[in-house]
Amino acid sequence: ESQQKVTQPNITVGANHPSYKNCWRTDVMMVTPWLAPIVWDGSFNIDILNAQFHQRGVRIGLTVFAIKKYTVFLKIFIETAEKYFMVGHKVCYYVFTDRPQDIPSFSLGEGRTLNVIEVTSYKRWQDVTMRRMQIISENCLKRFIYEVDYLVCSDVDMMFAGHHGVEMLSDVFAAIHPGFFQASRKQFTHERRPESQGYIPEDEGDYYYTGCYFGGKVEEVYKVANFCHHAMMADKAKNMEALWHDESYLNRYFLYYKPTKLLSPEYVWNNYYGSPVYVKIKRFLHVDKDFEKIRSN
Numbered sequence: 001e002s003q004q005k006v007t008q009p010n011i012t013v014g015a016n017h018p019s020y021k022n023c024w025r026t027d028v029m030m031v032t033p034w035l036a037p038i039v040w041d042g043s044f045n046i047d048i049l050n051a052q053f054h055q056r057g058v059r060i061g062l063t064v065f066a067i068k069k070y071t072v073f074l075k076i077f078i079e080t081a082e083k084y085f086m087v088g089h090k091v092c093y094y095v096f097t098d099r100p101q102d103i104p105s106f107s108l109g110e111g112r113t114l115n116v117i118e119v120t121s122y123k124r125w126q127d128v129t130m131r132r133m134q135i136i137s138e139n140c141l142k143r144f145i146y147e148v149d150y151l152v153c154s155d156v157d158m159m160f161a162g163h164h165g166v167e168m169l170s171d172v173f174a175a176i177h178p179g180f181f182q183a184s185r186k187q188f189t190h191e192r193r194p195e196s197q198g199y200i201p202e203d204e205g206d207y208y209y210t211g212c213y214f215g216g217k218v219e220e221v222y223k224v225a226n227f228c229h230h231a232m233m234a235d236k237a238k239n240m241e242a243l244w245h246d247e248s249y250l251n252r253y254f255l256y257y258k259p260t261k262l263l264s265p266e267y268v269w270n271n272y273y274g275s276p277v278y279v280k281i282k283r284f285l286h287v288d289k290d291f292e293k294i295r296s297n
């Protein structure tokens with residue numbers, strides 16, 4: 001691939017909006033080639049967006065799975081979500097767990113509710129993480145469609161550390177994996193076996209998206225989750241599993257059904273990747289986990 005020299009645009013033409021200065025950056029890509037915005041700090045005016053979403057009375061669901069020992073992550077997840085996630089909007093948490101008795105009670109802000117939904121666990125951890133897609137898709141039809149407008153689907157071993165507001169929302173959105181936002185296409189860890197339903201050819205792939213945070217309108221999330229679940233089942237029938245499990249199938253989906261908005265790695269940071277200058281704010285962090293302890297049965 002030829003190295004393209006990116007020239008920094010100087011935005012002066014047509015920049016009439018009084019607050020445009022706080023809504024444009026020239027050091028990072030702010031829009032995909034298919035014209036989906038990439039959300040970075042300094043790319044939006046939250047007051048304008050909040051007014052728009054309040055006008056529509058938008059309801060937002062946040063799904064999270066806490067199966068087996070992963071229930072320990074829930075406290076910090078919910079407590080930090082109360083501080084940073086969609087503050088001032090209507091929020092429904094959906095906690096899927098096999099241990100409802102281990103879910104503590106939380107004091108929630110106004111307009112926010114938490115629903116605990118019991119699900120069965122799976123023996124293999126790969127199935128625990130992958131089956132989330134099946135459960136999400138089923139609940140889209142059964143429940144979410146009646147209760148919320150947008151859904152955000154997250155890993156539980158995370159903590160909110162900065163604003164996550166309605167700027168994220170769009171028909172269907174994905175987050176750029178923090179380990180790959182500066183990587184070239186050939187470095188993306190997509191599934192490369194053509195026999196797999198997660199297959200992405202070497203010369204395709206737009207970004208490497210993380211499996212730990214995605215969302216959109218309920219009907220769009222249904223399509224994402226339903227595709228991923230069926231792709232997994234088709235592979236399973238052939239005794240296959242994509243390299244990064246649900247994340248691989250998610251990347252495959254987004255290659256051919258492109259997200260309408262992308263979240264910059266600010267929205268899913270991992271301190272393992274340090275502090276690059278582009279990342280002005282780390283809004284969401286992977287919590288360190290003792291792998292041995294937390295992943296043993």
Ligand code: 2GW
Binds near residue numbers: 065067070154155295
């Ligand atoms: C247990 C053993 C090994 C791996 C996962 C689990 C496990 C996961 C579990 O016992 N209980 C549980 O509730 N989970 C859920 O699955 C939980 O919500 C957790 O956040 C999610 C994904 O597992 P996690 O966070 O351990 O995997 P990561 O952080 O390495 O996740 C990335 O890769 C995964 C696929 O391998 C997924 O795509 C995930 O979305 C990615 O962030």
Ligand code: MN
Binds near residue numbers: 155156157212
């Ligand atoms: Mn995780």
